[in-house]
Amino acid sequence: MSKEFDIVAYYKTLLVESPELSMPVAAIKSLVELIKQSQATTMSEFMISIKDASQKLKSSVRNSISLSAGCDLFLRFVTRNSLDVADFETWKASLISRGKSFVEKADACRYKIAEVGEPFIKDGSVVLIHAHSRVVSLLLQKAAASHKRFKVFVTESSQTQGGIRSAKVLRAAGIPTTIILDAAVGYVIDKVDMVLVGAEGVVENGGLINQIGSYQMAIVAKAANKPFYAVAESYKFVRLFPLNQYDLPTYNADTLSFQELNVDYDAKTSEDAAGIPSKSLTGSAATKTLSATASPSVASSQTALHMKTSEDQTLQGSNPLVDYTPPNYITLLFTDLGVLTPSGVSDELIKLYL
Amino acid sequence: MSKNNELVDDLVAKLKRRQLVGSSTVSQATLKLLIVVISRSNWTTANQLLTLVKSVGQRLIQANPTELAVGNIIRRVLHVIREEFREADSNASSHRNKSTESSHPTSLTTSSSMYNLLGETGSTVNDNVQYPSSLRSNIIQEIREIKDELENIYDNIKNQALLQIHSNEIIMTIGRSKTVEEFLKMAAAKRKFQVLVAETAPSYSGQEMALELSKAGIETTVIPDSAVFAVMSRVNKVILGTHAVLANGGLVAISGTHMMAAAAKHHSIPVVVCTGLYKLSPLYPYDEDSFNVIFNPDSVLGFEEGDLVEKVTVTNPYYDYVSPDFVNLFITNQGGHPPSYLYRLIVENYDPNDHTFDL
Numbered sequence: 210m211s212k213e214f215d216i217v218a219y220y221k222t223l224l225v226e227s228p229e230l231s232m233p234v235a236a237i238k239s240l241v242e243l244i245k246q247s248q249a250t251t252m253s254e255f256m257i258s259i260k261d262a263s264q265k266l267k268s269s270v271r272n273s274i275s276l277s278a279g280c281d282l283f284l285r286f287v288t289r290n291s292l293d294v295a296d297f298e299t300w301k302a303s304l305i306s307r308g309k310s311f312v313e314k315a316d317a318c319r320y321k322i323a324e325v326g327e328p329f330i331k332d333g334s335v336v337l338i339h340a341h342s343r344v345v346s347l348l349l350q351k352a353a354a355s356h357k358r359f360k361v362f363v364t365e366s367s368q369t370q371g372g373i374r375s376a377k378v379l380r381a382a383g384i385p386t387t388i389i390l391d392a393a394v395g396y397v398i399d400k401v402d403m404v405l406v407g408a409e410g411v412v413e414n415g416g417l418i419n420q421i422g423s424y425q426m427a428i429v430a431k432a433a434n435k436p437f438y439a440v441a442e443s444y445k446f447v448r449l450f451p452l453n454q455y456d457l458p459t460y461n462a463d464t465l466s467f468q469e470l471n472v473d474y475d476a477k478t479s480e481d482a483a484g485i486p487s488k489s490l491t492g493s494a495a496t497k498t499l500s501a502t503a504s505p506s507v508a509s510s511q512t513a514l515h516m517k518t519s520e521d522q523t524l525q526g527s528n529p530l531v532d533y534t535p536p537n538y539i540t541l542l543f544t545d546l547g548v549l550t551p552s553g554v555s556d557e558l559i560k561l562y563l
Numbered sequence: 564m565s566k567n568n569e570l571v572d573d574l575v576a577k578l579k580r581r582q583l584v585g586s587s588t589v590s591q592a593t594l595k596l597l598i599v600v601i602s603r604s605n606w607t608t609a610n611q612l613l614t615l616v617k618s619v620g621q622r623l624i625q626a627n628p629t630e631l632a633v634g635n636i637i638r639r640v641l642h643v644i645r646e647e648f649r650e651a652d653s654n655a656s657s658h659r660n661k662s663t664e665s666s667h668p669t670s671l672t673t674s675s676s677m678y679n680l681l682g683e684t685g686s687t688v689n690d691n692v693q694y695p696s697s698l699r700s701n702i703i704q705e706i707r708e709i710k711d712e713l714e715n716i717y718d719n720i721k722n723q724a725l726l727q728i729h730s731n732e733i734i735m736t737i738g739r740s741k742t743v744e745e746f747l748k749m750a751a752a753k754r755k756f757q758v759l760v761a762e763t764a765p766s767y768s769g770q771e772m773a774l775e776l777s778k779a780g781i782e783t784t785v786i787p788d789s790a791v792f793a794v795m796s797r798v799n800k801v802i803l804g805t806h807a808v809l810a811n812g813g814l815v816a817i818s819g820t821h822m823m824a825a826a827a828k829h830h831s832i833p834v835v836v837c838t839g840l841y842k843l844s845p846l847y848p849y850d851e852d853s854f855n856v857i858f859n860p861d862s863v864l865g866f867e868e869g870d871l872v873e874k875v876t877v878t879n880p881y882y883d884y885v886s887p888d889f890v891n892l893f894i895t896n897q898g899g900h901p902p903s904y905l906y907r908l909i910v911e912n913y914d915p916n917d918h919t920f921d922l
Contacts, residue, residue: 328847328849329847329849331849331850540811541811541847546915547915547918548810548847549906550811550812550903550905550906551903552903552904552906553906553907556906556907556910
């Protein structure tokens with residue numbers, strides 16, 4: 210093979226081909242493919258190529274948290290095993306087979322989580338969920354399949370429209386579902402028995418990184434004394450210790466910056482009328498009426514979370530995609546390792562990385 | 564085998580009739596039964612033994628699902644059995660190939676962890692190994708150690724009393740708990756303090772508690788349950804006993820405990836819970852009432868009140884669920900722990916495969 214293996218392109222085609230695949234699993238799949246195609250002859254060359262590739266992957270997408278969880282887990286596994294290598298080729302083969310079996314097991318993780326979390330859904334209860342999460346949907350589907358009658362409120366999550374996707378999935382499973390505005394969380398919280406969210410990543414202190422809006426949901430839930438449960442596969446545990454919202458790797462100087470201060474507002478309104486997108490719209494925040502009249506590029510910026518044109522990115526660049534929920538707002542985490550308290554997460558991470 | 568069945572039936576019947584109540588007596592009876600069952604029955608493999616213990620466990624738990632201590636003891640025993648077989652296994656395999664294969668450190672494979680996603684799945688217990696004859700006695704020995712631990716549980720807990728209780732403090736408690744009683748008596752040997760006991764209607768077990776404490780020379784005052792909030796501001800510490808501790812740190816304790824804990828939280832008074840580790844259950848409170856018992860309402864509204872009895876519904880729940888954010892500290896036989904640390908104790912004492920008894 211003469212041409213260099215393009216891991217980023219491979220990763221992106223994987224996600225397009227199978228939308229059910231979650232980011233960390235796709236990342237590990239790509240790294241396994243890299244090992245397969247690797248021409249490295251020495252150990253250190255091999256290790257460097259893997260590290261480079263995972264770095265490349267991480268920098269290729271805007272929202273890299275769950276992706277880097279997968280990469281780090283795999284890298285950790287490779288370095289840990291690299292100590293007792295007898296034969297390079299057989300070792301490589303075993304890495305590949307392990308990686309493959311991981312991808313199979315990753316699917317089983319979700320079912321395990323649905324199993325441990327299902328008893329928490331009480332008959333006759335009302336559940337509030339946020340945006341779209343495959344594992345949350347699966348958990349609710351399982352609860353519905355075991356003849357529990359419950360209702361679901363789902364936030365539309367205007368940035369990705371994930372709530373609408375969730376509602377479709379849940380209604381198909383026969384669960385009464387209502388879509389609410391992101392701003393209506395406080396309005397419905399009194400009717401709700403529990404809050405359930407997925408996760409992009411679970412950080413070292415047991416806190417949660419998830420689609421924007423989770424943090425405010427957690428605060429509202431705490432104020433109303435409702436349990437706030439997070440659902441996450443253990444391969445989403447990441448070694449980060451954010452102290453606040455602006456400590457996340459996804460944060461940059463552009464995030465929520467006040468660029469429009471220099472803009473001439475009069476000129477802008479005329480631009481809007483002409484249908485030319487301006488900085489002030491900043492993508493996601495566009496209201497329904499605005500997006501109806503605004504240019505197609507603004508409307509499309511509301512749809513895809515991961516893959517966007519560069520123009521959309523500059524438009525949406527200033528609005529964060531994820532937020533961080535500190536552990537004291539989280540009642541319990543449902544994972545494939547069982548039900549954990551937030552402090553249990555750091556224990557698992559220490560077991561892996563110590 | 565039939566003799567074993569008789570013994571199991573006997574305990575099941577006693578649990579069902581509530582002839583045996585209280586976590587301590589129930590767990591000691593369970594342990595005694597398990598020792599007999601394990602030493603008398605024929606088993607050769609780990610799976611046989613695990614299934615045997617689990618089937619006994621299932622029957623006992625079904626007999627009285629609210630006595631969580633039964634399940635805890637059975638899980639402890641299952642954990643011991645797994646550990647012993649694992650040890651025997653690794654000894655056997657290290658004898659066979661001492662040099663060729665470096666076995667993984669056990670900490671990686673013993674419990675499910677993130678590493679298992681990529682590594683080997685946890686070593687399943689192998690059935691084809693010839694186990695040394697000492698295995699049976701080793702297991703019995705380990706179980707006897709649990710028994711000793713149960714018998715000495717009060718000693719380990721009460722030894723921490725002087726760290727918690729200081730001179731001239733005012734302590735509040737509710738209900739009758741042997742653990743709390745021993746704890747306070749131990750402190751009273753060296754320090755002078757005052758105890759307020761809520762009478763704990765309708766069982767009035769608080770009154771019995773007060774009697775025991777005053778016999779030991781502690782300055783004790785009984786207060787009605789309704790006065791708990793009123794006097795809370797003068798209290799230095801609330802010390803509670805409990806029926807069971809759940810995996811999230813929540814308590815299943817005598818009714819009235821939640822009210823006392825809430826009053827303490829309102830006044831920022833520390834709440835300390837004294838409990839043996841055998842009361843720690845790996846189960847979660849899926850539902851606040853899932854571990855509750857409704858008792859005979861006679862003590863709330865007796866038949867003497869004939870006219871009223873016809874017109875009202877009376878319930879008498881025996882337990883309260885107290886959520887973990889009301890508790891500041893657990894004093895167990897292994898030391899003091901905050902509620903957030905309990906998961907760690909669960910990992911150390913129980914095998915994750917045993918949290919539910921599916922055969």
